[in-house]
Every structure is written in structure tokens, then in C-alpha cells.
Amino acid sequence: MSLDRRQFTGLLAGMIAGSAFRPDTAAASAASDAPATDPCNLPPPLASLKPMLDGVEPITAAERERRIDRARQLMVEQGVGAILLEPGTNMTYYTKVRWGQSERPFVAVLPARGEMAFVCPGFEEARARESIPAGAEVRVWQEDESPYAVIAGILRDRGLATRTIGVEAETRYFIANGVQLEAPAATYQNADPVTVGCRSIKSAAELALMQRASDITVAAFGAAFATLKAGMSQYDLSENMTTAMRLLGGSSPWALVGFGEASAFPHGTSRPQKLQEGDIVLLDAGCAVQGYQSDITRTTVYGIPTARQTEIWNLERRAQDAAFAAAQPGATCGSVDAAARTVITDAGFGPGYALPGLPHRTGHGIGMDGHEAPNFVKGSEVVIRPGMCFSDEPNISIYGEFGIRLEDCLYVTESGPRFFAQQAPAIDRPFP
Numbered sequence: 556m557s558l559d560r561r562q563f564t565g566l567l568a569g570m571i572a573g574s575a576f577r578p579d580t581a582a583a584s585a586a587s588d589a590p591a592t593d594p595c596n597l598p599p600p601l602a603s604l605k606p607m608l609d610g611v612e613p614i615t616a617a618e619r620e621r622r623i624d625r626a627r628q629l630m631v632e633q634g635v636g637a638i639l640l641e642p643g644t645n646m647t648y649y650t651k652v653r654w655g656q657s658e659r660p661f662v663a664v665l666p667a668r669g670e671m672a673f674v675c676p677g678f679e680e681a682r683a684r685e686s687i688p689a690g691a692e693v694r695v696w697q698e699d700e701s702p703y704a705v706i707a708g709i710l711r712d713r714g715l716a717t718r719t720i721g722v723e724a725e726t727r728y729f730i731a732n733g734v735q736l737e738a739p740a741a742t743y744q745n746a747d748p749v750t751v752g753c754r755s756i757k758s759a760a761e762l763a764l765m766q767r768a769s770d771i772t773v774a775a776f777g778a779a780f781a782t783l784k785a786g787m788s789q790y791d792l793s794e795n796m797t798t799a800m801r802l803l804g805g806s807s808p809w810a811l812v813g814f815g816e817a818s819a820f821p822h823g824t825s826r827p828q829k830l831q832e833g834d835i836v837l838l839d840a841g842c843a844v845q846g847y848q849s850d851i852t853r854t855t856v857y858g859i860p861t862a863r864q865t866e867i868w869n870l871e872r873r874a875q876d877a878a879f880a881a882a883q884p885g886a887t888c889g890s891v892d893a894a895a896r897t898v899i900t901d902a903g904f905g906p907g908y909a910l911p912g913l914p915h916r917t918g919h920g921i922g923m924d925g926h927e928a929p930n931f932v933k934g935s936e937v938v939i940r941p942g943m944c945f946s947d948e949p950n951i952s953i954y955g956e957f958g959i960r961l962e963d964c965l966y967v968t969e970s971g972p973r974f975f976a977q978q979a980p981a982i983d984r985p986f987p
Contacts, residue, residue, distance in 0.1 A: 592798040600781035601795065606804035607771050613845050614651075614760055616688075622649050622753055623665065629749045630667035636718030637666040637710065638746040639734065641726050644923045645750050647846065652686045660702040660730050664709050672709045674702055703733035710738050721746030751928045755920060756942035761847060762966055765922070765944065768805060768842055768849035769964065769975035773986060775799035775808075776838065776853060780985060783836065783857055789814055789828045796840050805842025805849075813837040818854065819958035821915060821950055832858040835957040841925060848925045850946050851976060852962030853985040860982045864959075867951055868982040871959040874898040874949040875978070878917050878931065882945065882965060882972040888935035892917040895949040896933075904951065911953040918946040921964055943967045947974075 592601075626649065630638065640646045640663040642654035650671075654661050661683070662674045670692055675683045677695040687693060694709065696702040710716045719742045722731050735743055757765070779796040789812035800808035813820060814828040818837035830836070839852040854871075856864055874895040881894035895917045899905060904912035918931035921944050929937040931945055948962035961979055965972045979985050 592794050597798070598782045598795060600778040601799050601802060604774070604778060604799055604802040606802070607767070607774065608804040608844070611767055611844060612760065612763065614764075616651075618758060618760055619649060619651060619688075623671070625753050626665060626749050627667050629752045630721070633748055634719055635667060635721045635744070635746070635749065636715040636741075637664055637713070638721035638723065638749055639664060639706070639726065639731075640723055641730060643723075643725055644927075645723050645725075645754070648750075648754055648923060650688055650691075652688075654683070654686075656727070660706075660733070662702070662706055662730065664706065664713075666713050666715060669713050674705050674709070676702075701733070701737065703730075703737040706734050707737035710741065716740055718742070719744060721749055723747075723750055747928065754922060754927065755929060756940060757922060757944055757966065758942070761922065762944075764845045764847035765849065765964070765966070766975055768844040768847055769851065771800055771803045771805045771844065772841055772849040772851050773976050774803055775805070775840070775842075776851065776985065779810075779838065779840075780836075780853075780855070783830065785830055785832060785857075787830050789817070789823075792830075792836075792838065796838060800840065800842040805844065808840070808842040810838065810840040812839075813958065814857075816955060816957060819952045819954045819956065821952060821958070821960070830857055833861070834858075835864060835959070837958060837960060839960065839962065846923050848921055848923065849975070850921055850925055850962060850964055852948060852960045853979055854959045854961060854982070855979075855985045856982060864957065865982050867953070867957075867959050868961075870899065870902050871949065871951050871961050872979070874913070874951075875947055875961045875963070878947045878949060879965060879972055879974070882931075882939060882947070882967065884939055884941055884967055884969065884971070886939050888929050888931050888937045888939060888945075889933055891931040891939075891945075891947075892933050892935070895931075895947075899949060899951060911956075912951065913949050914952055915950060917949050920945055939967055941967050941969050 642656050646652050659676045664672045672692040673687050674694050677697045680695050694705050696705045717740045723746045778799040782795045793810040793812045796810035797808040811823050814830050815834040817824045817828050818835045834857050836857050837854045841850040877898045878891050878895040881891045899913050908914050916930050916932035920927040920929050944966045946962055946964050950960040952958040963974045965974050977987050
């Protein structure tokens with residue numbers, strides 16, 4: 556199982572403060588010295604924060620039924636008889652079921668026609684039925700039995716044993732292989748055309764939850780930046796930011812921080828950092844509301860920015876603007892990356908992913924996952940459609956100096972893109 560940077564920081568957030576910049580085990584263990592924010596002695600900018608969750612509406616059962624209907628429509632169009640879902644975002648998206656992964660398979664079979672079925676360990680049936688949608692079939696397997704034979708039995712009973720079966724891309728190999736061995740007459744393919752086909756187009760309810768997560772993150776930025784002081788570590792600022800988002804009602808908060816030269820590392824460095832006058836401050840953070848994510852990056856300066864810092868910040872803003880302007884319905888995702896990259900390359904950086912310059916794609920999809928398909932990446936022929944959501948985050952990394960990243964998430968409407976938050980107006984004004 557792979558973890559993206561958001562999942563990784565969420566995993567460590569409850570154990571160590573500000574560990575988001577520590578992607579290796581040895582460095583992560585060193586973060587145990589990072590101070591945790593004392594809830595009884597909060598920094599003044601955080602002390603008055605209150606939850607911003609009034610009026611939040613969770614996703615309804617009726618909307619999930621529409622999602623299932625859409626998945627079935629896509630399956631019929633593509634000649635897929637059913638899709639297999641493991642616990643994770645896709646299962647929750649369609650069913651609301653949240654279940655931890657283990658060595659014991661827990662699988663949902665969603666057929667193009669007929670009732671959905673769940674397969675779970677026999678001793679977990681009672682607990683599973685607490686969250687499985689009413690009316691769904693549940694089949695169990697005992698510890699000395701094959702769960703894959705049970706799944707194959709569902710396919711046979713629904714006339715799907717020789718059909719095409721979609722397997723979601725994140726399904727673990729031992730489960731996909733086990734099903735194939737028990738139902739060898741079926742054809743298996745990636746279920747992304749169904750799952751991404753549904754999840755990439757957000758409903759009004761989903762956009763509202765993402766908007767609230769963004770609003771919380773923006774408010775937290777204001778509080779966290781107000782705590783900047785000389786000598787603080789990157790972990791101090793990270794902890795202040797995650798605490799602010801939590802106080803404001805955000806769940807699973809995370810924050811990445813880079814000061815000075817460390818800001819050139821897109822996902823940070825394990826080197827200790829202490830804030831000094833004149834340092835670039837890069838803060839990348841987000842949280843969730845009802846399972847829907849935010850993702851915002853602001854880059855500013857602690858003190859008075861230099862001409863060089865301002866020049867590169869302004870270049871980054873022009874690249875972000877170019878990507879936004881290109882993100883029109885009917886355009887390709889690849890064309891958005893090209894628009895931002897051209898601005899940076901024309902200024903003498905790069906080319907391509909070469910440093911100094913833009914070392915990664917221009918943006919990623921976002922929704923229930925902090926990173927999800929599709930992406931603003933070179934060569935992508937995915938056509939942008941209303942309802943799609945992306946980050947817009949060209950990054951300029953100059954190792955030995957600093958890095959600048961401005962990141963805002965957008966959603967696409969019939970008339971063009973819209974940002975969830977207002978862009979940063981200037982290097983010394985992260986928010987209007």
C-alpha cells in the first residue's frame with residue numbers, strides 16, 4: 556500500500572508534531588523532540604479560533620444511490636459486468652462503508668445489474684452489517700475457507716463468471732490474484748474508467764464541502780502566520796497550522812513547512828530549520844470536512860523581501876495565472892501543464908523538469924483524496940469537464956537559494972475555472 560504525502564502526514568500527525576517533512580523512518584523517529592501545542596496554553600492567534608462547521612451538509616444516501624447508478628451506466632457503456640472494491644476511498648464513495656484493510660479480505664462486488672454484495676470474515680459479520688447499506692447481500696467466509704471462492708460464487712450467481720470484471724487500481728495484488736484464480740474464465744481490467752469516471756465530476760454537495768474545507772484552511776493560515784517569530788522551527792509552524800485547522804473544525808489536518816533554502820525542496824527536507832529574518836516561508840497545508848479535502852500553499856517572507864525573492868514570486872504567480880486561464884472546459888489536462896511550464900521556461904528556467912525550474916506536474920485532482928485523478932501533467936489527453944477539481948501549483952525550485960510555490964484549488968464550471976480561495980496578491984500579502 557502506498558501513501559501520498561497527505562496520507563503520510565496524517566498518519567504521523569497524532570504521534571509527532573510537524574513530522575510532515577520526514578519521509579524516512581530514521582528521520583521520523585528524530586521528530587519526537589518536536590514540541591506539541593499545549594491546548595491549555597495556545598499561542599494568542601490560535602486561542603480565539605472557533606469551529607466553522609455551521610450549516611455543513613453531509614453527503615446523503617440519495618446522492619450515493621445516484622453515484623451507484625452512474626457507475627452502472629458506465630459499466631454498461633464499457634461492457635463491464637461488475638467492479639470489485641476494497642476498503643478505501645472508492646468503497647466509501649459509493650457505500651459510506653469505512654473499513655480498515657488487513658490480511659483478511661473485505662470486498663464489495665458492485666454489478667452492472669443486480670444487487671451489490673459484500674464479502675467479509677465470518678466473525679466480523681455483525682459489525683459489518685452496522686455500516687453496510689440496508690438490503691445489500693452479505694456473504695461470509697470462515698478462517699479455514701477461501702474468501703476468493705466466495706467472491707467467485709457471487710460472480711457465478713449473477714452470471715458474471717465469464718464477463719469482464721473491473722478491479723479498482725488500488726486493490727492489493729493478493730486479492731486480485733486470488734479472485735482471478737477462483738474465477739479464471741472472467742476477463743479482468745482496471746476499473747478506473749468507472750471509478751474515476753464518477754469521482755472526477757463533483758456534485759454541488761461535494762463542492763460545498765470542499766469550499767468549507769478551503770475556508771477553514773484559509774482562516775488557519777492567518778492564525779498560523781501570525782505566530783511567526785525568529786528562531787522557531789519548521790515543526791513549530793507546522794504544529795501551529797494543524798492545531799489551527801483542528802480548532803476551526805477541520806479533520807485530518809496536515810502541514811508542510813520550508814524556511815529559507817529548505818523551501819526549494821517541494822516536499823521538504825529532514826534538515827532542522829530555524830526561522831531567520833529575510834527567510835522565505837513556504838507553508839503547504841490542508842484538512843478535510845466530511846471527508847473532502849483542501850490543499851493550499853502560500854509562500855511569503857519573514858521580514859522584507861529582496862528583489863530576487865519578489866522577482867521569482869511574481870514569476871510563479873504568472874505561471875499559476877497561466878494554468879488557471881488554460882483550465883477551460885474542453886481543453887486537455889496536458890495543455891494546462893504546458894501553459895504554466897512555458898511561462899517558467901521562457902524566463903530562463905528548466906527546460907522540462909530540469910532544475911532550477913518546475914520539477915513536477917502543474918497540478919493534481921482533488922476531492923475525497925488529497926491527490927486523485929486526473930492530473931495537470933505533460934502529455935495528458937484527459938479532457939477537462941465541468942465539475943472537475945484540481946490544484947494549480949507550479950513550483951519554482953532553486954536549490955541553494957529558495958523555492959516558491961503558490962497553490963490554490965479550482966473547480967471547473969460551464970463558463971470556466973473558479974478558485975475555492977482568493978489567490979495571494981503579493982509576496983508580502985499571502986491573502987487579500
